[in-house]
Amino acid sequence: MQHRDTVHFYLNGKAYSVKPASPTQTLLQYLREDLRLIGTKEGCAEGDCGACTVTEAALQPDGSLAYRAVNACIRFLPMVDGKVLWTVEALGDAAGQLHPVQQAMVDHHGSQCGFCTPGFVMSLYTMYRKGLVRPDREQVLDHLSGNLCRCTGYRPIIDAALDMHAYEPVVPDDDLVHGQLAQLRERCAATLVIVAGGSRYIAPTTTSELAEAVRQDPDAVVLAGGTDVGLWVTKQLKTLPNIISVGAVQALHEITLDDDGLRIGAGVLLEEGYEAVVAEYPEATELWKRFASMPIRNAGTLVGNLANGSPIGDTAPLLIALGAKVVLRKGAQRRSLNLDALYLDYRKQQRDPGEFLEEVWVPRRKPGVKVATYKLSKRFDQDISAVCSAYALTLDNNRVKAISIAHGGMAPTSRRAPRAEQALLGRSWNEGNVRQAMQALEDDYQPMTDMRASSDYRLKAARNLLYRFYLESTGVDGTRV
Numbered sequence: 001m002q003h004r005d006t007v008h009f010y011l012n013g014k015a016y017s018v019k020p021a022s023p024t025q026t027l028l029q030y031l032r033e034d035l036r037l038i039g040t041k042e043g044c045a046e047g048d049c050g051a052c053t054v055t056e057a058a059l060q061p062d063g064s065l066a067y068r069a070v071n072a073c074i075r076f077l078p079m080v081d082g083k084v085l086w087t088v089e090a091l092g093d094a095a096g097q098l099h100p101v102q103q104a105m106v107d108h109h110g111s112q113c114g115f116c117t118p119g120f121v122m123s124l125y126t127m128y129r130k131g132l133v134r135p136d137r138e139q140v141l142d143h144l145s146g147n148l149c150r151c152t153g154y155r156p157i158i159d160a161a162l163d164m165h166a167y168e169p170v171v172p173d174d175d176l177v178h179g180q181l182a183q184l185r186e187r188c189a190a191t192l193v194i195v196a197g198g199s200r201y202i203a204p205t206t207t208s209e210l211a212e213a214v215r216q217d218p219d220a221v222v223l224a225g226g227t228d229v230g231l232w233v234t235k236q237l238k239t240l241p242n243i244i245s246v247g248a249v250q251a252l253h254e255i256t257l258d259d260d261g262l263r264i265g266a267g268v269l270l271e272e273g274y275e276a277v278v279a280e281y282p283e284a285t286e287l288w289k290r291f292a293s294m295p296i297r298n299a300g301t302l303v304g305n306l307a308n309g310s311p312i313g314d315t316a317p318l319l320i321a322l323g324a325k326v327v328l329r330k331g332a333q334r335r336s337l338n339l340d341a342l343y344l345d346y347r348k349q350q351r352d353p354g355e356f357l358e359e360v361w362v363p364r365r366k367p368g369v370k371v372a373t374y375k376l377s378k379r380f381d382q383d384i385s386a387v388c389s390a391y392a393l394t395l396d397n398n399r400v401k402a403i404s405i406a407h408g409g410m411a412p413t414s415r416r417a418p419r420a421e422q423a424l425l426g427r428s429w430n431e432g433n434v435r436q437a438m439q440a441l442e443d444d445y446q447p448m449t450d451m452r453a454s455s456d457y458r459l460k461a462a463r464n465l466l467y468r469f470y471l472e473s474t475g476v477d478g479t480r481v
């Protein structure tokens with residue numbers, strides 16, 4: 001295995017080769033402190049506000065180009081290895097002509113104090129680069145879901161986004177970006193190993209190298225998109241032990257669909273993983289769009305969300321209800337486990353030291369199955385669930401042939417509701433039986449009270465969400481909550 005200790009990337013059109021000060025030096029620190037590119041701001045340092053948004057280009061497994069807005073504040077510098085990046089300083093030309101997204105922001109009065117503006121501009125610029133020059137309102141809201149503004153208000157910014165097509169277009173330079181990424185692929189062929197600041201970062205390039213690295217160093221942090229791990233450093237100020245990244249293993253970025261199901265590798269981003277799940281289960285569209293924000297979904301992985309195992313993670317309830325399995329790997333050995341069996345207790349998993357999650361398998365849709373998932377949180381976008389529920393129901397002559405009910409936010413882990421399921425199995429799918437199952441949820445869960453919701457609220461919400469599922473399954477229009 002050949003090694004290198006230098007991170008290679010393009011930034012604003014120029015090639016960089018950098019030895020990070022430490023494996024957890026963030027991209028934002030590097031931009032602002034080392035390069036003095038201070039257009040990219042730090043607001044929250046936890047992926048919430050979008051002031052640090054930059055645009056990143058990468059090659060997809062099929063060789064196509066992907067442009068993504070990401071948060072520089074929680075992206076460790078080694079994670080941009082092999083990527084092409086732009087900050088707000090790259091926009092506009094040498095003659096002082098603004099980029100169309102900037103001019104549209106000016107003309108629509110999209111900025112007041114200006115602190116959030118570079119972040120908004122970079123989210124719009126990413127849309128522009130993706131070819132979404134004439135987006136619809138939904139697309140704009142989705143792409144701006146990770147940007148907060150405290151003084152302008154959003155209407156002028158949304159208007160700017162809707163109007164950016166009206167300006168002299170910028171000629172796409174995708175071929176140039178392709179060329180830069182191809183060069184980087186060659187330069188980044190050897191395994192990146194950084195030893196600095198008291199810890200070691202390694203980014204193996206094959207699954208077996210990764211598996212061996214994790215097996216040999218079971219205390220190392222497995223790093224995927226860093227949308228949890230990044231905050232351990234920026235908010236909890238932790239010094240991490242050794243880090244093993246899954247990001248450079250191309251095979252783990254793949255999604256495959258066969259007759260049985262969907263395989264989503266450990267490197268697949270939330271945005272793409274959810275897109276694949278939603279293609280099979282469109283009922284999860286709202287959950288997808290309400291999961292964090294676009295930049296977080298562009299960085300975090302779907303498998304990372306399952307591996308994190310947070311009791312309020314949004315992916316686990318749905319995938320548990322659908323009967324998903326995870327593939328765990330230790331060295332050369334693999335085993336498959338039902339997703340609900342992975343979670344033993346709060347932050348305790350059925351995972352051996354040196355074992356990592358290689359992929360998740362989601363079964364294909366079975367004929368006639370009714371599926372729903374609901375997320376309750378205080379804000380529509382970019383908020384953590386108080387309760388997240390998911391259901392998969394198969395009826396036979398209006399009798400419950402199979403039912404799976406799972407919740408997040410109700411127990412120390414995402415968990416099924418066996419007593420409620422039992423109250424329905426084999427019975428008629430009618431209001432009386434559903435009400436009994438709603439009651440049985442009280443035996444399934446003793447939720448906690450915390451800043452998001454009281455125990456009482458959570459139980460009531462879970463009961464009412466089951467009722468909502470019943471109503472919707474019988475054709476009554478649902479209520480958006």
Ligand SMILES: Cc1cc2nc3c(=O)[nH]c(=O)nc-3n(C[C@@H](O)[C@@H](O)[C@H](O)COP(=O)(O)OP(=O)(O)OC[C@H]3O[C@@H](n4cnc5c(N)ncnc54)[C@H](O)[C@@H]3O)c2cc1C
Binds near residue numbers: 223384
């Ligand atoms: C602003 C913000 C908003 C968010 N909103 C939501 C939300 O609405 N809903 C929600 O559910 N979550 C939300 N999250 C959390 C969510 O982004 C993460 O849980 C994410 O999915 C984790 O994936 P990652 O690739 O970033 O993992 P990382 O941060 O890299 O890792 C997370 C954990 O999983 C482990 N890990 C990762 N991959 C593997 C693997 N393959 N094998 C073994 N262990 C592994 C890591 O060691 C670490 O313990 C939010 C986060 C932020 C910062």
Ligand code: FES
Binds near residue numbers: 041046052053
């Ligand atoms: S500084 Fe707020 S998202 Fe990065």
Ligand code: FES
Binds near residue numbers: 111116151152
């Ligand atoms: S212009 Fe002040 S925060 Fe947006």
